[in-house]
């Protein structure tokens with residue numbers, strides 16, 4: 178290793194053994210049994226803690242959280258859940274909130290302190306806010322570049338066809354620096370699956386970007402939309418470049434129907450994001466994974482107009498997924514961990530992810546013996562390293 182490097186000693190890896198990890202220029206140069214590596218001037222003793230890759234926060238909304246601002250009591254919809262009404266409540270709440278950049282920074286600090294070093298955030302783009310939210314979040318992303326890698330999705334929160342000008346705004350959003358095109362319930366929101374998907378896939382094809390679509394539609398409505406998304410993905414050769422977030426409908430299907438569509442999703446290389454929310458059916462994680470579907474996760478909303486929950490902790494998210502999925506065995510708990518780490522890296526197409534020679538030195542040291550224990554206990558004392566540099570400990574980002 179180079180003299181400028183750092184040696185991380187006594188790190189417990191997922192094989193259970195203690196290792197020394199040599200890092201230089203932000204990358205892992207070598208991994209050797211503890212005590213066998215050449216000592217350098219710069220040594221960080223991991224002290225036998227479990228060292229895991231930085232978590233992948235695969236779905237969050239940096240523009241709409243009130244985390245760190247005043248508490249905003251949740252307002253229920255007047256006649257059952259209604260996305261349009263929730264969007265209106267959100268606009269009211271945001272008008273009286275702290276500046277968006279401040280709220281986004283609060284949320285990022287929370288996520289980084291918990292060990293997320295890679296993120297995908299949806300940012301609202303519609304006729305009412307135009308591109309102003311994206312402009313703000315792009316600036317915040319720049320300020321946090323040394324702490325966390327962030328992908329931004331141009332998210333049509335008010336629909337595309339129902340919100341005049343949104344098509345042009347989304348296209349412009351990508352030109353400005355958004356990394357992906359988003360979507361929202363093509364059937365139930367815009368009432369035009371073809372028109373909605375034409376826009377999304379059209380921009381993606383023209384600009385050469387990936388796609389991540391919010392799909393809350395239940396049962397066959399959701400399943401039908403997923404089938405169309407899969408067909409377009411294959412037709413355009415976009416396997417591995419498309420994600421469907423939430424996909425609640427998959428949780429409503431009988432096992433046979435779920436297995437059939439799971440095979441189609443796997444073949445199409447479409448990733449499914451779930452945060453296993455408490456009051457919804459959600460995708461059958463084990464069934465999907467068994468079929469070869471890439472399932473990843475995110476916090477989604479944190480203390481916003483949609484719900485008061487969220488702690489920015491993807492290890493806790495793995496516990497929620499495991500708990501709601503009935504995962505008890507060690508292999509099942511490890512699979513929940515995979516959802517918030519390696520599967521997220523696949524969905525986000527991250528280069529150099531993981532604890533391996535040549536990978537980025539982005540990792541988290543945890544007080545746990547092994548991954549199954551980490552998932553059930555989600556221990557809070559954590560040391561978070563980005564590019565081999567300590568960026569957070571004891572729940573706070575270091576500056």
Ligand SMILES: [Zn+2]
Nearest residue numbers: 299391477478
């Ligand atoms: Zn979302």
